[in-house]
Amino acid sequence: MAGEIWVLVEQWRGRVSDVTYEVLALGREVSAATGASLQAVLLGSDVKDLLPTLGAADGVLVTEHPTLGEPVSEIWALALAQLVERHQPLVLLIPQTNVTMEIGSLLATRLRLPFVNFCRDIQVTDKRLVARCLLYGGKVEATVAPQTPAVLGVLPGVRPQEQGRAERTPTVTAISLDLPAEPPVRFKGYTEPPPGDVDITRENILVAVGRGIQRPENVALAEELAAALGGAVCGSRPVIDQGWLPPSRQVGTSGMIVKPQLYLALGISGAPEHVQGMKDAALIIAINTDPRAPIFSVAHYGAVVDALEVLPVLTEIARSRRRVA
Amino acid sequence: MLNIMVLVKLVPDVVEELEIASDGRSLDPASVRLILNERDEHALEEALLLKERHGGTVTVVALDVPEVDDVLFTALAKGADRAVKISGVEAGLSTWAIAGALAKALTSSGLVPVDLILTGVQAIDDLDGQTGPIVARLLELPYVGMVCRVEVDVEAHKAVVIREYAGGVTGTFEVSLPAVLGIQSAEKPPRYVPVAKVRAAMKTQQLESVPVPGQGESSSVEILQMAKLEVTGGAVMLEGSPEEIAERIWDLLKERGLV
Numbered sequence: 380m381a382g383e384i385w386v387l388v389e390q391w392r393g394r395v396s397d398v399t400y401e402v403l404a405l406g407r408e409v410s411a412a413t414g415a416s417l418q419a420v421l422l423g424s425d426v427k428d429l430l431p432t433l434g435a436a437d438g439v440l441v442t443e444h445p446t447l448g449e450p451v452s453e454i455w456a457l458a459l460a461q462l463v464e465r466h467q468p469l470v471l472l473i474p475q476t477n478v479t480m481e482i483g484s485l486l487a488t489r490l491r492l493p494f495v496n497f498c499r500d501i502q503v504t505d506k507r508l509v510a511r512c513l514l515y516g517g518k519v520e521a522t523v524a525p526q527t528p529a530v531l532g533v534l535p536g537v538r539p540q541e542q543g544r545a546e547r548t549p550t551v552t553a554i555s556l557d558l559p560a561e562p563p564v565r566f567k568g569y570t571e572p573p574p575g576d577v578d579i580t581r582e583n584i585l586v587a588v589g590r591g592i593q594r595p596e597n598v599a600l601a602e603e604l605a606a607a608l609g610g611a612v613c614g615s616r617p618v619i620d621q622g623w624l625p626p627s628r629q630v631g632t633s634g635m636i637v638k639p640q641l642y643l644a645l646g647i648s649g650a651p652e653h654v655q656g657m658k659d660a661a662l663i664i665a666i667n668t669d670p671r672a673p674i675f676s677v678a679h680y681g682a683v684v685d686a687l688e689v690l691p692v693l694t695e696i697a698r699s700r701r702r703v704a
Numbered sequence: 705m706l707n708i709m710v711l712v713k714l715v716p717d718v719v720e721e722l723e724i725a726s727d728g729r730s731l732d733p734a735s736v737r738l739i740l741n742e743r744d745e746h747a748l749e750e751a752l753l754l755k756e757r758h759g760g761t762v763t764v765v766a767l768d769v770p771e772v773d774d775v776l777f778t779a780l781a782k783g784a785d786r787a788v789k790i791s792g793v794e795a796g797l798s799t800w801a802i803a804g805a806l807a808k809a810l811t812s813s814g815l816v817p818v819d820l821i822l823t824g825v826q827a828i829d830d831l832d833g834q835t836g837p838i839v840a841r842l843l844e845l846p847y848v849g850m851v852c853r854v855e856v857d858v859e860a861h862k863a864v865v866i867r868e869y870a871g872g873v874t875g876t877f878e879v880s881l882p883a884v885l886g887i888q889s890a891e892k893p894p895r896y897v898p899v900a901k902v903r904a905a906m907k908t909q910q911l912e913s914v915p916v917p918g919q920g921e922s923s924s925v926e927i928l929q930m931a932k933l934e935v936t937g938g939a940v941m942l943e944g945s946p947e948e949i950a951e952r953i954w955d956l957l958k959e960r961g962l963v
Contacts (some may be wrong), residue, residue, distance in 0.1 A: 391869075397710065451877070452837075453846055477869050480825065481837040481849040481886060488841035494800070494833045495923040509928070516718045516828045520796075522929040523831070529925075561899060563846035565878045567864070572872025584962065608963060615721070620746070621893045626872060633850075633868050641962050643953075646959070648718070662960060664953055671721070681939040688946035696954045701963060704777060 382412045382469030385440075387459070387482070388421045388433065389474045391450060392569070394625075395432050398474040398535045400543030403435045405501060405533060406472050407543070410437075412503035415469060417550070422458055424448030434545035440466070441553050449566040450478050454558060456485035461556050463490060468528060470508060475532040477633055483532040493525035497651075498533045516650040517673035535632070535655050575627025577611045583640045584610025587630060587657070590617040591646015591667060591686055598623050600690045601645060607697035613637070615653045619627060631656040646687035649674025706760035706856060708751045709815065710784070711806060711823040711835055714738040714769055722932065727926045730797065738771045741767055743824025749890035750820050750854055752783045758858055761785040763815065767793050767802060773911060775901075781897045781905040788815065788912045793920055797927065799830045803838035804921030812915040816843060820856070820863070825848075825849045825886035832925045840884035849886030850876050856881070905916065 386406040389396040410417040419436035421429060433439050440462065446454050457526050459482070463471065465548065473483045475497070489495035497512040499520070510531060512521045525531070579585060586605040588598060598612065605612045614624040616631060630637055631653040642660035647653060649665070649672055657663070658677050665678035666686040675681045681688070710719070716722060716736045723735035751762045764779040766772050768789040776787035790809045795801035810816045821843075823836045840847035853866035867875045868888050879885075942952045957963045 449875070452849065477850050479869075481834060481847060484833040484837035484864055485841055485847065487833060488838045495925055496799075496830050496833060512831060513933075514829055514831060514930075515716060515722060518718055518722060518933060519724075520931050520933050521927055522931075524926045524928055525832075526924040526926075563880045563883070567876040569869075570866075570874045570876065572874075574725055575872075608957070617742075620889050629872075631956060632870060635871060636802055640960070641957065655846075657916040662956070662962070664956065665939065666949075669719075671932075673933065673935070675935040675939045675941075676933075676937040678937075680942055680953075682942040682949045684946055684949060689950050692947050692950035693953055697963065700954070 380469055383415050384413065384417050385468040385471045386419050386436065387471060387473045387479070388418070388419050388429070389476060389479055390421065390423055390426060393477045395429050395475065396476065396478070397540045398476055400435065400540035401535060401538050402472050402474045402533045403433070403543035404538035404540070407435060409470060409501055409503060413469065416433070418468070420459070420462065422455055423448045430551055431548050434547035434549055435543045436549050438550040438552060441551055442556050444556060444558050446558050446560065446562060451562065451564050451566050452482045452485055453478070453564045454562050456482050456489060458556050458558060459486050460489045462529045462554065470528065471530045473532050475534055483530050487530045488664065493529045495523060495525050495529060495531045498531050499537060501531060501533070514646065517654070518671065518690055534651060572627060577627070579611055579613045579628055579630070579644060580635050580637055582611045584608050585613050585637060585639045585642050586610055587613045587615065587642060587647055588618055589615040589645065589647030592618065593646070593687065595621070595623045597687060599609055600687070600694070604690055604694040604697065605696050607701065610641070615647050644674055644678065645690065647674050648672045649677060705822065706754055706758045707818040708754060708760065708762050709737050709818045710744070710748050710751045710762060710764045711768045711819045711821060711839065712744040712748065712764060713741045713802065713824070713827055713835060714766065714772060714774065714775060715741045715827050715829050724930050724932060729930050731930070738769065740775045741827040743826060743887060743957045745822050746890040747822040747887040748782065748784070749892065749894040750887050753891060754820070754854060754856060754894070755783070758856060763788060763818070764816065765790060765806065765810070767795065767805065768913065774909050777905045777909070778897060778902050779806060780909050781901040782895055786912060788914055790916060791913050792915045795920070797829060797831050798923035799827070799833045799835055800838060800923050801921045803833065803835045804842065805916045806835070807839050807842035808918070809858045809914050809916045811843070812917045814916070819881050821845070821882070821884040822887055823884070825851070825888045832923050834886065836884050836886035843884070845882055845884050846879050847884045847886065848879055851885045852889045853891055854885060865890055
């Protein structure tokens, strides 16, 4: 297997995202298994300050260009296509987040290379690259082997980020590319979220509701429990999509990352994009009717029962006993 | 006037218990009930909202798979103008093959160009790529994903789209039309349509069918094995009646000084 192992650096709004270090740690393992060097690929308009944070790689390929300042996927994919064609790496690992979501597909289609999505682990077995991918909302794992060279999208959490951090300045190779000055997709600016009624990232106790809450009226039951416990209500994507809770209450990769003392997950199946937002809570208690719901893999305590049957009872207990205490 | 195309895909309903087939590399079809990809439902909703705002047409396109008729008639009942099945594709679990077939059929049948192609930003079975960016590249159109709002300037032939990032931050992008957009969520929850209206659509409206010309694309990602993920991590399971479970939870909170 010839060719380097590349990791795309996800840099967003001036800083390298934590997921980059997780993927660098994985890239380091693939590099060791293949004997190829590990290169971080850093794109941006003015990113030299970020170089010392990428010491886990043997080297960094840097391309600076005014149109690479914000992650416009069309342009990033175009730049990566030029780099890949020129340097022929064996593998390009792309951290998969809302920032980088479509870069892999755009790039792979441009170059007619295989793309593997949703990777939760990658190994080299019998000189073949083998990836394990999460499908069907985290319910099934597919083990796949792409032809190489290949582009792989890696889910957050693949390795501890500490393993991909190193205090050393890697070898830097600056590469200039010819990119269009007026691309078909143009970045106009960011908008901060409107101040929500509650900042769920600051709450100690979160009562989280998902699709299993069934009806908008039942969100009120969760509100009552949260009030009785002294916490707040949040939700997973389907509940926000239905308009049952405002976007400020969304937990997950598109919403907020929360680390409360208690996360009580009611009727939440635990799709990967939700789990990313709450897995570091100190105590996770999950209630779901489906015994195979992925939420039970991340929960400390679980119960297979209709959350709507437990909710009012727990509210009543909290109300009566807190008063007494 | 806006001519909008919506590419939709059916995916297994994960509420059902999925089983692995005896080959160990695919789902047992008997365990699979296909439903519309949730993000595609949002793409259809956004298309219908844009049609209401600007006039024009909405054409819904899907591969011809079991249960697709119900999905397409539902789209017609919701307000889509045309529904097209793309036939003759054996794509298996390859979004690359599906998107390749779609791009080919759209071109050969003259269904494109349109002003906008909307599709769900991703699906739970997107093993080797996402439909939107692949189709965009194959048709050589610009693409923006994670979109949660679309404003079209018909005169200037461009759109301003809002993209979702983490923590509630959004980004604003301007894109020249025609373009492909990957929809994360529509501006409003997808509309509900009563079964009677779907039945009426079945009686009064027709689905069109377009074959894919020539050989299909095949995936260069080989599936070695597929396995159901066991629940791991050792969550302590609380047993008993709802009352007993509530009591146990209360005790856990008390032990930890949370209440």
